[in-house]
Amino acid sequence: SFLRDEDLTQETRDLISSLPSEKGWLVSQMYQFQGRWHAQALLQGLLECQKRFEAKDSDIILVTNPKSGTTWLKALVFALINRNQFLVSSGNHPLLVTNPHLLIPFLEGVYYESPNFDFSELPSPRLMNTHISLLSLPESVKSSSCKIVYCCRNPKDMFVSLWHFGKKLAPEETADYPIEKAVEAFCQGKFIGGPFWDHVLEYWYASLENPNKVLFVTYEELKKQTGDTIKRIAEFLGCGFVEEEEVRGIVKLCSFESLSSLEVNKEGKLPNGVETKAFFRKGEIGGWRDTLSETLAEEIDRTMEEKFQGSGLKL
Numbered sequence: 159s160f161l162r163d164e165d166l167t168q169e170t171r172d173l174i175s176s177l178p179s180e181k182g183w184l185v186s187q188m189y190q191f192q193g194r195w196h197a198q199a200l201l202q203g204l205l206e207c208q209k210r211f212e213a214k215d216s217d218i219i220l221v222t223n224p225k226s227g228t229t230w231l232k233a234l235v236f237a238l239i240n241r242n243q244f245l246v247s248s249g250n251h252p253l254l255v256t257n258p259h260l261l262i263p264f265l266e267g268v269y270y271e272s273p274n275f276d277f278s279e280l281p282s283p284r285l286m287n288t289h290i291s292l293l294s295l296p297e298s299v300k301s302s303s304c305k306i307v308y309c310c311r312n313p314k315d316m317f318v319s320l321w322h323f324g325k326k327l328a329p330e331e332t333a334d335y336p337i338e339k340a341v342e343a344f345c346q347g348k349f350i351g352g353p354f355w356d357h358v359l360e361y362w363y364a365s366l367e368n369p370n371k372v373l374f375v376t377y378e379e380l381k382k383q384t385g386d387t388i389k390r391i392a393e394f395l396g397c398g399f400v401e402e403e404e405v406r407g408i409v410k411l412c413s414f415e416s417l418s419s420l421e422v423n424k425e426g427k428l429p430n431g432v433e434t435k436a437f438f439r440k441g442e443i444g445g446w447r448d449t450l451s452e453t454l455a456e457e458i459d460r461t462m463e464e465k466f467q468g469s470g471l472k473l
């Protein structure tokens with residue numbers, strides 16, 4: 159997985175030797191670059207992406223913190239924009255036989271694994287996803303008219319989701335990491351992609367300043383008002399009127415129950431070896447209660463209250 163320290167180019171090695179670094183939760187070592195903490199492999203992917211990626215005006219980029227509903231958003235937007243080509247109620251929709259991560263490229267992941275991947279070959283509009291912060295996005299993403307859909311999740315649920323994901327994927331040396339220390343690191347902003355609040359707030363303010371460029375949605379909205387949120391996304395992307403029946407079809411096709419029970423998502427593997435079932439755990443709001451003590455939950459609440467104060471954003 160991308161959490162492991164694998165092949166790095168000399169350029170990345172040279173760069174990381176000059177960066178602030180810390181022993182991390184989930185990764186053996188994290189590096190601070192452009193204000194964010196990164197695992198080695200994805201940092202290399204980010205650097206390649208900054209150098210090589212040329213955005214087009216028609217591009218759609220989905221942005222999330224890890225464990226904030228990436229897989230779901232990928233499935234929903236794929237189904238939405240391709241609804242005329244792949245009827246959502248048909249029995250042979252690509253999402254029934256392919257994991258969403260294999261249908262939609264993960265920018266920094268692809269640039270790490272295959273730096274020469276030709277993005278110009280993707281059908282238009284190109285749909286991609288990333289965890290890269292606004293500040294570190296390739297210049298062309300900012301200067302073009304491409305669209306960004308950002309999805310944020312309640313930090314306690316996101317943390318808990320990452321905690322369980324990490325247990326499956328983390329290198330041995332961090333597998334026994336105590337949860338108290340992980341919460342502390344999370345609240346200090348020191349986890350991959352962190353600080354959480356900087357990532358969220360950058361995109362939050364961008365969505366307020368430039369609502370035609372960035373749409374901000376939450377996992378919780380998607381969960382409670384899936385159909386309405388799909389319609390908001392459709393309107394933002396300018397992808398035409400969506401029939402009620404199509405909306406219902408997309409909701410159903412991409413629901414946790416539907417996706418998680420497919421063979422391809424129960425038994426499949428991504429090319430980097432990660433089992434597809436790792437992306438489907440509970441899919442609930444408030445599931446953190448099973449894992450976090452009241453004390454740890456309060457620690458996260460206190461931190462987030464302070465960081466999000468005055469932003470108008472309630473998570």
Ligand code: A3P
Pocket residue numbers: 222223224225226227228229230315318319320322412413414415417437438439440441442445
């Ligand atoms: P939990 O671990 O809380 O269950 P990501 O896709 O960003 O890696 O996020 C994974 C989280 O989204 C997991 O949360 C997973 O169960 C949940 N998820 C995956 N598919 C989903 C879907 N179709 N509907 C709702 N939640 C989903």
